Amino acid sequence: MASFPTLPVEILHHIICHLDPISLIALSQTSAWLRGIIHPIRHDFNCRLLALELLPEHGGIVPLFRGRDNQLTPSWDSDEWRGNKYACCGCMKLLPHMMFDNHAILRAPYRKPPPGSIEAQRAGMTDWEPLQPSIRWKHIQSRTDHDREEQRIRRAAVSDRYRELVAPAGQPFARVSHDRAVAAEEEAERYLCGASRHRRRCLECKYQRGDWSKPGAQLGNKEAPIVVSRQRDFLRGWERYFTSLLVPLPPDRGPRTWKVYGVVSTGSPWTLYAARCPCCSSWHELSAFRQWPDAAEYRSRPEPPTSPLLCNDCHLKTHKSPTLLTRELSAGLLSMLRADQANYFRTLGYGWSTINRYFIHLNRSSLNRAGDFGPPHGILELAKCKSVGEEILGGLKWANILKDRIVYDVSNLPDLRRRLHRFRDFMNTELDEPTLAGVMDNNWFMFWVEDYELVEENYHWLQDVIDSIEGRPNLVLQHVQRRDPYMYHISGPASASR
Numbered sequence: 361m362a363s364f365p366t367l368p369v370e371i372l373h374h375i376i377c378h379l380d381p382i383s384l385i386a387l388s389q390t391s392a393w394l395r396g397i398i399h400p401i402r403h404d405f406n407c408r409l410l411a412l413e414l415l416p417e418h419g420g421i422v423p424l425f426r427g428r429d430n431q432l433t434p435s436w437d438s439d440e441w442r443g444n445k446y447a448c449c450g451c452m453k454l455l456p457h458m459m460f461d462n463h464a465i466l467r468a469p470y471r472k473p474p475p476g477s478i479e480a481q482r483a484g485m486t487d488w489e490p491l492q493p494s495i496r497w498k499h500i501q502s503r504t505d506h507d508r509e510e511q512r513i514r515r516a517a518v519s520d521r522y523r524e525l526v527a528p529a530g531q532p533f534a535r536v537s538h539d540r541a542v543a544a545e546e547e548a549e550r551y552l553c554g555a556s557r558h559r560r561r562c563l564e565c566k567y568q569r570g571d572w573s574k575p576g577a578q579l580g581n582k583e584a585p586i587v588v589s590r591q592r593d594f595l596r597g598w599e600r601y602f603t604s605l606l607v608p609l610p611p612d613r614g615p616r617t618w619k620v621y622g623v624v625s626t627g628s629p630w631t632l633y634a635a636r637c638p639c640c641s642s643w644h645e646l647s648a649f650r651q652w653p654d655a656a657e658y659r660s661r662p663e664p665p666t667s668p669l670l671c672n673d674c675h676l677k678t679h680k681s682p683t684l685l686t687r688e689l690s691a692g693l694l695s696m697l698r699a700d701q702a703n704y705f706r707t708l709g710y711g712w713s714t715i716n717r718y719f720i721h722l723n724r725s726s727l728n729r730a731g732d733f734g735p736p737h738g739i740l741e742l743a744k745c746k747s748v749g750e751e752i753l754g755g756l757k758w759a760n761i762l763k764d765r766i767v768y769d770v771s772n773l774p775d776l777r778r779r780l781h782r783f784r785d786f787m788n789t790e791l792d793e794p795t796l797a798g799v800m801d802n803n804w805f806m807f808w809v810e811d812y813e814l815v816e817e818n819y820h821w822l823q824d825v826i827d828s829i830e831g832r833p834n835l836v837l838q839h840v841q842r843r844d845p846y847m848y849h850i851s852g853p854a855s856a857s858r
C-alpha cells in the first residue's frame with residue numbers, strides 16, 4: 361500500500377488519532393508514506409510496549425495489589441504468575457516478572473493498571489496528534505507535568521483523610537471511621553496506578569544505570585549485586601533451593617507444627633533473591649550460585665559473597681567438569697535433607713518426658729493439686745496406672761536422672777511406635793473425658809501424639825530420598841540444567857524476549 365490517494369490527509373489524521381498505540385506503530389510500519397505522516401517518536405514506542413503488557417497473550421495477568429494490607433491477588437505461588445511479563449522502557453522489552461525488583465512492579469505508579477483506572481483507559485488509545493515531533497514532545501511534557509500535579513493532589517487528599525482518623529482530643533478511645541480514608545485511597549489509586557510505568561526499568565537496566573551501586577540498594581557487592589525478589593510458600597528449605605526436583609509427600613502426609621502465629625501445615629513464605637553473574641552478565645535466582653545457607657540459617661538474608669559468584673552454567677564452562685558441579689550440587693542438597701531428617705528424628709523423642717510426668721502424677725494421685733502439672737481430674741485406680749505406665753515407659757533409656765529426654769537410635773523406632781500406640785489406646789479407652797482433655801490441653805503435645813506416625817513416615821521417606829540422591833547424584837545436575845522455568849529462568853539481556 362503506497363498511499364491513501366482517495367482519502368484527504370485531514371480525515372486520515374482523524375482516523376490515526378483514534379487508533380490504539382499498538383495499531384499506531386503497526387500502521388506506521390506498513391509504508392514509508394504512512395511512516396512519514398505518523399512519524400512515531402520514542403514516546404509512541406513506549407506506549408505500544410505498555411499497551412502490550414496489558415494484553416493477556418503478551419503480558420499475562422494484571423494482578424491486583426492492595427497497598428494498605430499488602431494483599432496480592434493472585435498470590436506469587438499461583439500458576440498465573442509463571443508467564444507474567446512486564447515492560448522495561450529502558451531496553452524496550454517485555455521481560456519475565458523475575459527480571460524486575462519488587463518495587464518496580466508493586467509500587468502503585470509502576471503496577472499494571474487494572475481495568476477502570478485512568479492509565480488503563482489511556483493505554484487503549486494513542487495520544488498521537490498531527491503535529492511536528494518537536495511540538496508533540498512539548499505537548500507530552502506539559503501533559504506529564506499536569507498529571508504529576510494531579511497525582512500530588514490525590515496523594516495529599518489521602519493523607520488528609522487519614523489525618524482525620526486521629527481520635528478527638530480528650531477521647532483517645534473514640535471510634536473513628538476508616539470509610540472516607542479508604543474511599544479517598546481507592547479514588548487516588550485510579551489516578552496513580554501505573555501512571556509512571558514508562559519509568560519502570562528491569563534489573564539489568566538498573567544495573568547499567570548504576571542503581572545497584574548505591575549504598576544499601578542491594579545485598580551483594582558492586583560486581584555481583586543481590587536483589588530482594590518475590591516470596592513463595594515452601595514447606596521445606598530444600599524445596600526453596602531445589603524446587604520441583606523431588607516430588608514431596610502430599611501436604612496431608614506432613615505433620616503439623618506449632619508456631620507463635622498458629623498451626624503450620626501448608627508451608628510458609630520464603631524470600632527469593634535475584635543475583636547477577638559477573639561472568640555471563642545474566643540474572644539468576646540465588647539458588648543457581650550454590651550459596652546454600654546453614655540449616656539453622658535458612659531464613660537469614662544472604663551476605664555479600666566472599667568469593668566471585670559463578671552461576672551453574674559458568675561453573676561448567678570455567679571448570680569443564682560436570683563431576684565437580686554435580687558434587688557441589690548434591691552435597692548442598694544432601695546436607696539440607698539430612699538436617700531435615702535429623703529434625704524429624706529429634707521430634708520422635710520429644711514427648712516421652714511429658715508422658716513420664718503424666719504417669720508420675722497419675723501414680724501419686726496428686727491430680728488436683730493447685731498449680732500442679734498434669735491432668736485436672738482422675739478416677740483411675742493406682743494399680744492400673746502403674747501397670748500401664750510400666751508397659752509404656754519401662755525399659756526406656758533416659759539421658760539423665762531428670763528424665764527430660766530419652767536416648768534412642770534408628771533400631772529403637774519400632775519399639776517407640778509400639779509404646780506410643782499403647783499410650784494412645786490408654787488415653788482413648790481408659791481416661792474419662794475431662795482427664796483426656798487435660799492431658800491433651802497442650803498444642804505441641806497433642807500434635808506430637810496425633811501426628812507421630814507422620815513424623816516417622818517423613819523420616820523414612822527422607823532416608824529413601826537421600827539413598828536415591830547418593831545413588832544417582834547426576835539427577836541433581838540434570839535438574840539444574842533443565843531449569844525450572846519459574847525459579848531459574850531469569851533471562852539476561854541477551855536472551856530477553858520481545
Ligand SMILES: [Zn+2]
Pocket residue numbers: 448449450451452453561562563564565
Ligand atoms: Zn531493561
Ligand SMILES: [Zn+2]
Pocket residue numbers: 637638639640641642670671672673674
Ligand atoms: Zn554465569
